[in-house]
Amino acid sequence: MADTLTLTLETGDVVIRLRNDLAPGHVERIAGLANEGFYDGVVFHRVIPGFMAQGGCPKGTGTGGSKLPDLKAEFSAEPHVRGVCSMARTSAPNSANSQFFICFDDARFLDRQYTVWGEVTSGMEHIDALPKGEPPRSPGKIITARAA
Template identity: 45%
Template structure:
């Protein structure tokens, strides 16, 4: 009986250790670094579950498209949204009325939903009503958000610097989190490019 229990325990432990939520890349090629006003945030990207979304983000990062882009929608206890490279650049053509409505010239990406849950610090792709409408915008969750599970594409997980995400200026809940004089991503890079 003990050997069966031990075997069952090993199978359960292996299953937990190999779950998609815990297997995060530490490969510099799949490590996103976002510089915020208070410091750097390191994010392990997940090409194993969202290869097209990760590739699109990396392409935009390498173009410098995310530098100076506003956190245009930030809801306390929920998430901070950014990545509108069309209308959200605070130094080039920022439009407070349209921030959150734009994307990039790369086109939309088909959904890559997975069973990886939205936990504190999860990076997910923002989209419109159409599940296949993600483009350049993404968000970082402040807390577990199970209502997003399986409905939004998980792209990565914060591995350090979450305290800096916590300090991003919040928006007005009555205005769906719209932020006046928003914080920005000062610069964004891939660790392997350093």
């Protein structure tokens, strides 16, 4: 199973430690989609200062996912703090698919309600630099995403 995910953004690389110990099903999905090129060219469509940056929607709108079935929730007590990577979903707990978010700051109110699958180990400054907005006027883009 993959240990890291590297997102290459226009401003540089973001390295994420994959948390197989917390969410093996979600890590497998993220790594698999990344290595198939699913995330290449996908934008961060929702970037809220002090909260999080969300991406992973192939439509760039927050309304889409992969063709794979939604995932069963793998909630944990891992705190949603700066640099934590977690899955986006609808109000249904088992609806995560391909969309994810990276926390800018503490968002502990999300704990035990969203699946944490990774944490940024380097390059958080590139997430901080993403254009802000819902959606941003000129959104930041994932050039490539690869798991190793």
